[in-house]
Amino acid sequence: MSSLPRHCVVVGAGRMGSALAAALRAAGLDVSGPLRRGERCPQGTDCVLLCVPDAEIGKAAQDVAPGPLVGHVSGATTLAPLAPHEAFSLHPLMTVPATFEEAGAAIAGTTDRALDTARALAEALGMRTFEVADEDRAAYHAAASMAANYLVALEDAAERLLATTGASRELLVPLVRATVENWARDGARALTGPIARGDEQTVERQRAAVEERAPELLDLFDALANSTRELVA
Template sequence: MGAALDEALRSADIELLPMGGRGADGSSADIVLLAVPDIEIASAAAAVAAGRIVGHLSGISTLEVLRPHEAFSLHPLMTVTGPGASFSGAHAAIAGTSEQALRVARDLTESLGMVPFQVADADRAAYHAAASIASNFLVTLEGFAEQLAETAEVPRAALIPLAEASLRNWAERGAASALTGPVARGDEDTVRKQREAVTERLPEHLALFDALTKATRALAGGQQ
């Protein structure tokens, strides 16, 4: 994320100064944005010289870890694998300990073409869990589908248009209206046959299949 933001901010004509590595105090900058693992935020912030506005990129950490600095946070709600990422159009969770700090977070966010929104401290864990479910867990589920398809010699590419269409439907209509398939239709015989196939071919994923089937029934308005 740090490398991607560095490149994107420079492209947006924002002047960046190198911090100088671990333990640097950022004394040459007015604003210091820490791109470090969550567990390292507090120690990195402690090394920053007083008088700077200090920010972090964590989605789950509050601003307490940046005390006693005037502080902000900026969490791009997107997946980033390295430099070259486009932030335009993504949303970003921001927070600030003052109006000035919040304005810094908002200005940085908007300079990258992102849409800022605020998350209260008490809601950060729920927000971050939702983000992980929407991104990481989605990939895990597609991995499950990919493995099961492989047992039938069906290529992963064959599932991509289906997955993309389902995601678009969810984006446009919301979960309940986007739901299709045998559970939504109440076709329990098909669900039973699917379960038997999972039991036979990927028994280690049977509990996941059962949990997803139960949750899908609940979404469809059936019995939990």
């Protein structure tokens, strides 16, 4: 028997709630929502998926009447805030907007049935499921943030420095795409550039330019240069 819910209510009409509701619907599930704050869950549902900010999960769970399975989509959060519901979590290791197909999905459940439901929902979207222990959650989520959120912060810093030369951000895009593809294939062996070549003179000239043009980026530049040196050591 399929572990997919008969009817799924998505709560939270932000980035993830809107994307998941649309994707689950496109996968053929019967979905209500995404519900906005204050909208009531329809009766008779067997699954409620909370796509609200992490700090709001406990309160949103309390607003759900007992009965359905209740899940969240947070990477950093255990199932504790969902108690006393029979609960699951399904964290798409993905940023939105993007497709869920092929993305990882960290799943957990308070019962076998809840875990099976998390797995079935993820697989309906073409995601690859895996489990993360509670004590590993913060580290798991920190890794995800470094891979995605901090990459955006880093590219924004590069864009700001480049802007001082009059060149536009579009010129960085092919470089970033190729670098990500090379890293995906080769890991740290994808490293190129002056530090990989042992050319500290050039790194020193780069550093002086950053100090002059964008001094607010100097700590970031130094931290990344040191991390890069560790890669080649």
